[in-house]
Amino acid sequence: MKIFDSHCHLAADEFDLDRAAVLDRAHEAGVDTFIAIGSGYGIAGNARTVEFAATDPRVFATVGVHPHEAKELDDEARRLLEELIGRPRVVAVGECGLDYHYMNSEREVQRAVFAEQAASARSRRMPATIHVRGDEPNAYEELLDIWRTETRGEIEGVLHCYTGTLEFARRAIEAGFYISFSGILTFKNDRGLREVAKALPLERLMVETDAPLLAPQGFRGKRNEPAHVGVVGEILAALHALPIEEVARATSENARSLFRLADA
Numbered sequence: 001m002k003i004f005d006s007h008c009h010l011a012a013d014e015f016d017l018d019r020a021a022v023l024d025r026a027h028e029a030g031v032d033t034f035i036a037i038g039s040g041y042g043i044a045g046n047a048r049t050v051e052f053a054a055t056d057p058r059v060f061a062t063v064g065v066h067p068h069e070a071k072e073l074d075d076e077a078r079r080l081l082e083e084l085i086g087r088p089r090v091v092a093v094g095e096c097g098l099d100y101h102y103m104n105s106e107r108e109v110q111r112a113v114f115a116e117q118a119a120s121a122r123s124r125r126m127p128a129t130i131h132v133r134g135d136e137p138n139a140y141e142e143l144l145d146i147w148r149t150e151t152r153g154e155i156e157g158v159l160h161c162y163t164g165t166l167e168f169a170r171r172a173i174e175a176g177f178y179i180s181f182s183g184i185l186t187f188k189n190d191r192g193l194r195e196v197a198k199a200l201p202l203e204r205l206m207v208e209t210d211a212p213l214l215a216p217q218g219f220r221g222k223r224n225e226p227a228h229v230g231v232v233g234e235i236l237a238a239l240h241a242l243p244i245e246e247v248a249r250a251t252s253e254n255a256r257s258l259f260r261l262a263d264a
């Protein structure tokens with residue numbers, strides 16, 4: 001079985017001591033392709049991610065500004081990102097979006113930076129990997145509004161580590177998004193997420209680890225790594241009453257299509 005980790009932070013410090021061993025374990029578990037996310041560990045993490053992707057043919061990179069880091073985006077950072085995004089093996093903008101749960105950057109700053117990222121993805125005809133969280137105010141509705149305005153339906157994206165409602169997921173799919181599930185899908189207290197995953201069409205779904213965060217049930221409290229993405233796939237397979245191989249194949253195909261890996 002081959003399976004695809006559509007969202008992991010391979011350049012994070014947590015992997016500095018054993019990155020090669022982490023990838024070996026993933027390989028043994030059938031994980032053959034990785035989307036290494038540039039943002040989320042400081043804006044400088046984008047450069048480390050792009051450099052790492054250049055060293056391993058299984059790894060593709062994204063470049064962007066995480067909503068937590070929105071307040072750090074200045075002209076110097078903009079110049080760095082502009083340069084990085086044109087490098088080989090960079091396949092998407094992100095992760096970018098809105099996080100009103102933690103509100104680590106002010107709402108207006110998050111909105112402005114997300115709009116800028118979405119516009120940049122559109123101008124480059126690149127897909128985007130999106131982080132969205134928070135109901136009060138409603139990050140999901142604001143995100144969809146900004147996305148529609150800035151991308152005009154011309155590009156697609158993925159809502160990573162999805163934990164929203166079924167109703168919103170359906171509208172997001174109509175707006176050109178894929179939905180990606182993480183280890184949260186495996187938690188005993190999944191807050192209804194398994195029902196959401198069960199009701200959505202497999203043609204629009206992906207699986208991810210978001211490693212080093214969000215280790216699945218059975219590994220909670222530990223560092224997460226891409227070798228565990230199959231645990232998420234297993235749950236999705238059970239929900240859709242399909243063999244794991246079928247879910248692995250479909251979610252990998254979806255990721256290859258969104259990130260256009262045939263021509264990467």
Ligand SMILES: [Zn+2]
Nearest residue numbers: 095131160161
């Ligand atoms: Zn995220």
Ligand SMILES: [Zn+2]
Nearest residue numbers: 037040095210
């Ligand atoms: Zn992430």
